[in-house]
Amino acid sequence: MPSSTSIRLTITRIRRKIFSHHSLIKRILATSLVIVFILILGKFLLPAGKLAKELIFGPVNVLSVVFNRGEDLKNDNGRTNILLLGTGGTGHDGPNLTDAIVVLSIKTKLDEKDEKNPPAVFLISIPRDIYSDSLQNKINSAYQMGLDQNVGPLLSKSVINQITGLPIHYAVVLDFSAFDNLIDIIGGVDVNVEHVLDDSGYPISGKENDSCGFSPDEVIQKTAAISLSPASEIEAFPCRYERLHFDVGIQHMDGTTALKFVRSRHGQNEEGTDFARSQRQQLVLKAIRDKVLSSQTIFSPSKILDIYNQVKSHINSDLDSTDLNKMLTLALKYRNVQIKTSAINQDLLVNPPVDERGWILLPKDGNWEQVHQFISSQLESQE
Numbered sequence: 001m002p003s004s005t006s007i008r009l010t011i012t013r014i015r016r017k018i019f020s021h022h023s024l025i026k027r028i029l030a031t032s033l034v035i036v037f038i039l040i041l042g043k044f045l046l047p048a049g050k051l052a053k054e055l056i057f058g059p060v061n062v063l064s065v066v067f068n069r070g071e072d073l074k075n076d077n078g079r080t081n082i083l084l085l086g087t088g089g090t091g092h093d094g095p096n097l098t099d100a101i102v103v104l105s106i107k108t109k110l111d112e113k114d115e116k117n118p119p120a121v122f123l124i125s126i127p128r129d130i131y132s133d134s135l136q137n138k139i140n141s142a143y144q145m146g147l148d149q150n151v152g153p154l155l156s157k158s159v160i161n162q163i164t165g166l167p168i169h170y171a172v173v174l175d176f177s178a179f180d181n182l183i184d185i186i187g188g189v190d191v192n193v194e195h196v197l198d199d200s201g202y203p204i205s206g207k208e209n210d211s212c213g214f215s216p217d218e219v220i221q222k223t224a225a226i227s228l229s230p231a232s233e234i235e236a237f238p239c240r241y242e243r244l245h246f247d248v249g250i251q252h253m254d255g256t257t258a259l260k261f262v263r264s265r266h267g268q269n270e271e272g273t274d275f276a277r278s279q280r281q282q283l284v285l286k287a288i289r290d291k292v293l294s295s296q297t298i299f300s301p302s303k304i305l306d307i308y309n310q311v312k313s314h315i316n317s318d319l320d321s322t323d324l325n326k327m328l329t330l331a332l333k334y335r336n337v338q339i340k341t342s343a344i345n346q347d348l349l350v351n352p353p354v355d356e357r358g359w360i361l362l363p364k365d366g367n368w369e370q371v372h373q374f375i376s377s378q379l380e381s382q383e
Contacts, residue, residue, distance in 0.1 A: 073170075073323060073327065080105075081168050082168075082171070083153070083156060083171040084101075084102040084174070085143055085173045086098060086099055086281075088176055095175070096143055098128060099263060100281050101126040101139065102125050103126065103168070118337045120337060121337055122379060124164065125279070125282055129359060131357055131361065139156075142158075142159045142160075143173060165372030170319050173316040174315050178310050178315070179255070183254065185306045185310060186288070186291045187296070188252055189290075190252050190290075191258065192287075193251050193283070195269070197245065197261070197271045198271070200243045200266065202242050204240060212237045212239035244260055253284075262277065262281045263277070264280075340378075348363065348364055348371050349364060
């Protein structure tokens with residue numbers, strides 16, 4: 001066993017060696033501190049700086065948000081209605097067809113009572129398969145037709161006004177690639193699935209024309225048969241489809257999964273209907289709102305900057321910069337408000353026999369008056 005003297009001598013030699021490399025150790029420590037500082041800068045300060053630059057000099061001016069009360073948005077009787085449209089985007093068949101059609105209705109002129117307790121925000125889903133006589137087509141084609149006529153979302157606003165009876169003050173169009181990426185940026189969403197969704201026919205992107213191992217002649221024969229019965233395509237070419245399954249309850253979804261959840265069209269037990277799809281869209285929209293306004297997102301400049309850049313590059317809207325400032329002010333005021341959901345459902349619509357117009361939905365009474373009354377009563381109940 002080493003003596004106490006030998007131990008002291010060993011410690012002394014170690015100290016001398018450390019002292020002899022004192023300047024090197026100082027440089028290593030200094031370099032380590034610089035690296036740590038750079039990491040902190042990259043993780044927090046740089047995104048915060050970029051975000052501040054966008055909010056001061058970009059289309060959304062933070063100074064306007066601070067000093068603007070936001071009550072001057074276009075409105076009728078104190079209520080502003082915003083049409084939210086979701087398109088497939090680049091890489092999808094019919095990239096400008098609107099798979100999601102939702103009216104966001106907000107009471108924007110608040111009295112003293114409302115200031116302390118803002119009324120609920122309404123999300124009203126509109127089935128995409130509703131047929132419009134003025135369009136001579138389904139309403140999900142309105143945005144594309146508007147673009148072709150150089151009127152942007154104006155045509156969609158006009159058509160939705162006819163159906164709902166609501167004045168549509170603004171329109172916001174977001175493609176689903178941004179929807180997918182946005183959810184991934186915020187770390188996924190927790191969706192409260194209300195009904196079991198089992199869909200064995202969800203199309204796999206990029207496999208739309210896969211032969212599934214059949215010969216060219218067999219593919220031609222199967223394709224000819226499908227033209228007579230489109231529903232048979234899933235059985236004819238099973239490799240082009242995957243099965244989706246969601247159980248009831250809270251389900252954590254990344255962007256890709258959430259997108260499949262809202263776009264599924266072949267679910268069993270009525271989950272394949274346009275009505276069920278609208279309800280799922282509302283569930284995901286509420287989940288996104290909760291996650292975006294959570295502390296883990298609000299206090300992360302890098303996430304906020306990524307969200308801002310994602311939305312800015314994938315959005316088409318008739319909101320100008322002044323309106324955007326007022327809208328952000330309103331969003332902050334309404335951050336804790338309740339979201340109510342409603343929909344034009346099967347009680348108000350009928351599905352006539354399939355003809356040259358395809359599978360469509362029409363108003364039950366032959367006009368939209370009953371729908372107008374239903375929506376008006378929904379909104380008035382929250383006044």
